[in-house]
Amino acid sequence: MDIRHWAIFACGSLLLTGVASAQSDIIVLPTKYRTDTATFKDYATNGAESCFTLNKDTPLVTLDYGTEVGGFPFFEVDTLSNVVQIEAKYTEAESGLDAPFGDGPWTFSNGLSNTFRVETFNVTFTGQTESFFIQGGLRWQSLLLLTEGSVRICKAGIRSGNDRTAVDALPGYFESSNSLYNEIWALGPRTVQQACIAANSAPSTWEVTEDGVYLRGQQPAQSVEGASFGNYTMSFHTQIVRGGTGWKVAAGVGGFGPYFVLTSGYPSDSTFVNTNRTIVPPNTLTVGYGWNLVNQTSLTTGKINHDDWPFTIKENQWYKISTSINATGYSVEINGTEIFVPLNDLQIVSASIGSSGSLTGGTWGFGPYQDQIALVKDVEVYAENGTLLYQNPMTSDSVLEEFGVLANTHSLCLDGAKRGRLVWSGDFIHTHRVIQASTARSDFLTGSLEYWIDRQASDSSIYSGYFSMSPAMGQSAKYTDIYDSFGLLDYQLFFLDCFAGYYKHSGDEAFIAKYWTQIKKGVGAVLPLIDEQSGLAVATNGAFFSGSSNGTAVSALLAYTLTQMAEIASAMDETDLANNWTSRADSLKDAIQKQLWNSQFGFYSVDLSDADEQSITGTAWSILSGVSNDMQTESSIAALSALRLGVGYKTSTSVSNASTTDLSPFLSGFLLEALLKSSRDSLNNSDVKKKAISILLDQLWAAMVAQNEYYTGGTWEYVYPDGSPGLDLYTSHAHPWSAAPTYVLTGYVLGIQPTSPGFSKWAFRPAILDVDVSWARGRVATPHGPIRASWRLSGNGTNVEFNVCGPTNTTGVVSVPFAVESYTVDGTEQETGGGNLEVTVAGGSCANIHVTRK
Numbered sequence: 076m077d078i079r080h081w082a083i084f085a086c087g088s089l090l091l092t093g094v095a096s097a098q099s100d101i102i103v104l105p106t107k108y109r110t111d112t113a114t115f116k117d118y119a120t121n122g123a124e125s126c127f128t129l130n131k132d133t134p135l136v137t138l139d140y141g142t143e144v145g146g147f148p149f150f151e152v153d154t155l156s157n158v159v160q161i162e163a164k165y166t167e168a169e170s171g172l173d174a175p176f177g178d179g180p181w182t183f184s185n186g187l188s189n190t191f192r193v194e195t196f197n198v199t200f201t202g203q204t205e206s207f208f209i210q211g212g213l214r215w216q217s218l219l220l221l222t223e224g225s226v227r228i229c230k231a232g233i234r235s236g237n238d239r240t241a242v243d244a245l246p247g248y249f250e251s252s253n254s255l256y257n258e259i260w261a262l263g264p265r266t267v268q269q270a271c272i273a274a275n276s277a278p279s280t281w282e283v284t285e286d287g288v289y290l291r292g293q294q295p296a297q298s299v300e301g302a303s304f305g306n307y308t309m310s311f312h313t314q315i316v317r318g319g320t321g322w323k324v325a326a327g328v329g330g331f332g333p334y335f336v337l338t339s340g341y342p343s344d345s346t347f348v349n350t351n352r353t354i355v356p357p358n359t360l361t362v363g364y365g366w367n368l369v370n371q372t373s374l375t376t377g378k379i380n381h382d383d384w385p386f387t388i389k390e391n392q393w394y395k396i397s398t399s400i401n402a403t404g405y406s407v408e409i410n411g412t413e414i415f416v417p418l419n420d421l422q423i424v425s426a427s428i429g430s431s432g433s434l435t436g437g438t439w440g441f442g443p444y445q446d447q448i449a450l451v452k453d454v455e456v457y458a459e460n461g462t463l464l465y466q467n468p469m470t471s472d473s474v475l476e477e478f479g480v481l482a483n484t485h486s487l488c489l490d491g492a493k494r495g496r497l498v499w500s501g502d503f504i505h506t507h508r509v510i511q512a513s514t515a516r517s518d519f520l521t522g523s524l525e526y527w528i529d530r531q532a533s534d535s536s537i538y539s540g541y542f543s544m545s546p547a548m549g550q551s552a553k554y555t556d557i558y559d560s561f562g563l564l565d566y567q568l569f570f571l572d573c574f575a576g577y578y579k580h581s582g583d584e585a586f587i588a589k590y591w592t593q594i595k596k597g598v599g600a601v602l603p604l605i606d607e608q609s610g611l612a613v614a615t616n617g618a619f620f621s622g623s624s625n626g627t628a629v630s631a632l633l634a635y636t637l638t639q640m641a642e643i644a645s646a647m648d649e650t651d652l653a654n655n656w657t658s659r660a661d662s663l664k665d666a667i668q669k670q671l672w673n674s675q676f677g678f679y680s681v682d683l684s685d686a687d688e689q690s691i692t693g694t695a696w697s698i699l700s701g702v703s704n705d706m707q708t709e710s711s712i713a714a715l716s717a718l719r720l721g722v723g724y725k726t727s728t729s730v731s732n733a734s735t736t737d738l739s740p741f742l743s744g745f746l747l748e749a750l751l752k753s754s755r756d757s758l759n760n761s762d763v764k765k766k767a768i769s770i771l772l773d774q775l776w777a778a779m780v781a782q783n784e785y786y787t788g789g790t791w792e793y794v795y796p797d798g799s800p801g802l803d804l805y806t807s808h809a810h811p812w813s814a815a816p817t818y819v820l821t822g823y824v825l826g827i828q829p830t831s832p833g834f835s836k837w838a839f840r841p842a843i844l845d846v847d848v849s850w851a852r853g854r855v856a857t858p859h860g861p862i863r864a865s866w867r868l869s870g871n872g873t874n875v876e877f878n879v880c881g882p883t884n885t886t887g888v889v890s891v892p893f894a895v896e897s898y899t900v901d902g903t904e905q906e907t908g909g910g911n912l913e914v915t916v917a918g919g920s921c922a923n924i925h926v927t928r929k
């Protein structure tokens with residue numbers, strides 16, 4: 076509950092006073108803290124608040140929240156000697172505390188959060204100081220006193236809109252004899268708790284006033300109106316409130332392009348002492364080309380240029396700035412004085428995404444640099460011939476929609492808590508199943524699905540029928556074609572599988588019926604991926620993320636998807652369509668089996684042109700789609716040993732064995748499910764499956780549990796072969812695309828899965844033979860209520876005891892693949908017809924089963 080609002084319970088009904096908002100924030104305090112280099116102490120022991128004093132001798136405090144948390148950072152000042160400046164720094168990995176920019180900045184998208192991981196506060200009063208911006212996700216924070224004086228702080232923390240329910244109190248739960256696996260299971264729920272953002276809990280980062288938009292330092296947000304404009308002059312009026320003002324022209328709507336920052340003369344009364352004068356010197360026009368003014372790992376920004384301004388730029392005064400684009404550069408005029416920035420002086424870097432694709436074309440945007448504040452109003456854009464093309468006083472709320480910075484209105488799952496912060500559809504292939512296995516937050520399932528469904532490319536787009544793959548929070552569905560985010564074609568397949576996966580768990584027929592027209596069109600849009608010559612999947616306008624054209628992975632994924640969608644078509648009584656999609660899936664499978672099985676090497680070839688190469692996704696999807704027979708499955712799992720690299724598997728043969736190769740838990744998640752599925756369905760133990768399962772769980776995912784300096788309680792985007800986070804500080808440490816073990820452990824090791832939509836029928840069928848677990852127990856939330864189940868091995872694995880209770884109106888079937896000698900149900904000996912175990916559990920009842928293996 077937001078502490079500013081009051082909730083009153085009266086006569087059993089809930090009356091809300093104050094702002095009618097869905098927001099229900101919680102206060103998250105650190106678990107530990109230390110001043111300077113002293114050792115960490117428990118924070119707020121015995122319920123008392125922990126106070127610390129920052130002064131000349133101890134200017135620094137480090138706060139450790141124990142696990143990932145996102146929200147509005149705040150601190151409460153108890154006593155204050157005089158006005159002071161305090162710098163806060165945030166990071167997921169501990170070493171980010173020593174980096175000048177923390178683990179940021181996040182220059183890829185606005186994300187309705189702070190772009191910067193360092194921010195400065197001018198503390199003038201006792202009581203609470205709170206950041207204007209959300210910090211998307213962090214474990215560590217520091218507060219550094221920058222100026223003379225002394226400040227005593229008695230409470231510091233994060234006001235969070237995210238759910239922090241303890242993992243063992245969630246609707247879904249998993250526990251086993253293997254404490255490492257229990258920790259790995261828990262990474263998933265914590266990750267979705269932080270990476271999924273509830274409706275109305277992320278406000279706009281722009282403030283609209285009658286003097287124009289009031290912009291605090293943040294990654295510029297771009298207008299959708301100028302996406303197709305070129306060679307124009309964009310002018311606006313701006314008042315620097317602190318430090319500087321920033322803008323873009325000729326930019327992609329995604330924000331890549333030239334970036335201009337004009338700084339003030341840095342008057343001493345408003346200038347923070349930590350202002351980085353190397354990047355943004357006073358009274359200067361700073362220009363960079365790319366994402367921002369600094370490099371961030373793979374998001375390159377060209378070197379920055381500095382042009383001294385001939386006279387002092389004053390704060391709190393209006394200036395008119397015009398920027399004209401021509402073929403040789405950008406001409407910037409400020410109150411009549413001009414500076415020309417030749418393209419030749421800029422370092423023009425390129426980007427695969429986010430760019431307008433042109434140095435002279437593309438839209439405009441606004442956003443000052445770190446800790447700066449500026450007002451922007453009266454924007455006008457003129458064509459080369461002098462025609463007024465666009466005019467906006469920037470004083471109405473409609474700018475939020477135009478610039479893609481609307482407060483979030485849907486409950487959405489992002490790719491990562493701190494970074495990306497885009498609603499990536501492909502990532503949701505794992506995310507939705509983690510939610511189903513743990514938090515059971517259907518608002519995030521339907522909210523995210525509807526967000527994509529609302530964003531389907533129109534018939535005038537070459538992607539007609541495709542759903543946007545990475546819309547940002549804050550972007551309006553109206554502009555789906557302009558944001559043009561469709562290029563990863565397998566993300567469409569993953570999205571369709573998420574839609575089917577939602578139905579499988581929920582049985583929510585009203586939902587699929589509501590969106591059936593769009594979904595049918597979405598399936599129609601992927602059918603042309605089937606190549607007429609090869610009968611396999613090939614990328615048309617775009618690329619695949621998870622495999623190559625004419626390859627095993629994407630062809631098997633397409634077959635799998637068409638099979639899932641045929642089930643939806645059947646549920647919608649469209650039998651012809653269902654048959655059509657099923658037969659196309661079968662043809663794809665035949666084409667894979669005929670052309671891509673390499674019998675010499677004993678694996679599925681990565682694609683037609685690289686017959687001697689294999690990939691983890693090829694192996695995974697050949698198993699998950701049912702292409703691979705038992706012999707091929709065993710053989711291709713054995714062949715994985717050639718892909719071993721450090722703590723895991725590299726994605727394909729052609730990837731180098733370098734220490735800087737990123738191992739992908741996202742793609743490894745598909746392999747993990749494939750291994751467990753084939754193990755669950757096998758009659759016999761398999762050493763190669765056991766080894767591969769162990770590599771993934773005991774090494775790759777164990778890395779995310781075992782190392783305190785990187786630990787956030789969440790799953791990491793990438794992992795280096797040595798087990799440290801891939802992509803360095805940039806890596807997201809709360810990336811649900813890496814959280815497959817949560818649902819794999821629930822679905823295959825605990826062994827509970829729906830076998831008809833909404834769990835009206837379900838299976839209790841654990842994978843017992845190749846997993847280092849001797850007992851497991853847990854619960855699975857279903858629309859009918861929870862299923863509670865446990866199993867335990869004894870007698871060296873010859874005896875298995877199962878206990879399970881199913882909800883009313885459902886039917887469960889308990890089974891194992893291996894032959895059984897004898898078994899009892901609730902103490903009564905049963906006939907073992909043919910040595911199989913198959914026990915039906917009627918709705919609303921429990922069963923206790925003792926099995927002796929043959």
Ligand SMILES: *[C@@H]1O[C@H](CO)[C@@H](O)[C@H](O)[C@H]1NC(C)=O
Binds near residue numbers: 175176351353354
């Ligand atoms: C200022 O920016 C420069 C250039 O990016 C960087 O090397 C330096 O560490 C920064 N200094 C501080 C104090 O942040």
Ligand SMILES: *[C@@H]1O[C@H](CO)[C@@H](O)[C@H](O)[C@H]1NC(C)=O
Binds near residue numbers: 158198345
């Ligand atoms: C901080 O606030 C005080 C009191 O309002 C003001 O005098 C001072 O100029 C401010 N400093 C900065 C850096 O904004």
Ligand SMILES: *[C@@H]1O[C@H](CO)[C@@H](O)[C@H](O)[C@H]1NC(C)=O
Binds near residue numbers: 379
């Ligand atoms: C960013 O790094 C690239 C090299 O990868 C370099 O060419 C470029 O100048 C750097 N940009 C900045 C702003 O330092």
Ligand SMILES: *[C@@H]1O[C@H](CO)[C@@H](O)[C@H](O)[C@H]1NC(C)=O
Binds near residue numbers: 393
């Ligand atoms: C800049 O020009 C505008 C008129 O366009 C004027 O109102 C403003 O006072 C000027 N600013 C300064 C600092 O001279």
Ligand SMILES: *[C@@H]1O[C@H](CO)[C@@H](O)[C@H](O)[C@H]1NC(C)=O
Binds near residue numbers: 401402403404406415
């Ligand atoms: C671009 O504008 C600059 C400054 O006004 C001018 O010097 C230059 O000749 C122009 N280039 C072209 C190709 O028009």
Ligand SMILES: *[C@@H]1O[C@H](CO)[C@@H](O)[C@H](O)[C@H]1NC(C)=O
Binds near residue numbers: 304305402433436437
């Ligand atoms: C801008 O003008 C140049 C030179 O006339 C031309 O080559 C370029 O295509 C134009 N750019 C756009 C986006 O129209």
Ligand SMILES: *[C@@H]1O[C@H](CO)[C@@H](O)[C@H](O)[C@H]1NC(C)=O
Binds near residue numbers: 461462
């Ligand atoms: C001026 O340029 C704009 C944009 O390119 C175009 O739409 C308009 O027709 C032109 N007007 C004249 C008078 O040439």
Ligand SMILES: *[C@@H]1O[C@H](CO)[C@@H](O)[C@H](O)[C@H]1NC(C)=O
Binds near residue numbers: 608624625683
């Ligand atoms: C796929 O394979 C077919 C048959 O060999 C070939 O005609 C086609 O060009 C291939 N497509 C791609 C994108 O590799």
Ligand SMILES: *[C@@H]1O[C@H](CO)[C@@H](O)[C@H](O)[C@H]1NC(C)=O
Binds near residue numbers: 654655
């Ligand atoms: C599926 O339907 C399409 C369009 O109606 C048709 O062209 C195609 O031959 C059908 N394919 C199969 C395998 O039924």
Ligand SMILES: *[C@@H]1O[C@H](CO)[C@@H](O)[C@H](O)[C@H]1NC(C)=O
Binds near residue numbers: 717719
């Ligand atoms: C990379 O490592 C694997 C597994 O150890 C090995 O089979 C393969 O030959 C190595 N590849 C290269 C190019 O060194």
Ligand SMILES: *[C@@H]1O[C@H](CO)[C@@H](O)[C@H](O)[C@H]1NC(C)=O
Binds near residue numbers: 870871
């Ligand atoms: C389990 O197997 C081991 C080795 O095969 C044997 O020493 C032990 O007695 C067995 N224990 C039981 C309970 O059967």
Ligand SMILES: *[C@@H]1O[C@H](CO)[C@@H](O)[C@H](O)[C@H]1NC(C)=O
Binds near residue numbers: 859883884
């Ligand atoms: C079971 O299903 C019946 C018929 O649909 C329904 O009336 C009843 O409420 C259901 N019971 C529970 C506990 O869901």
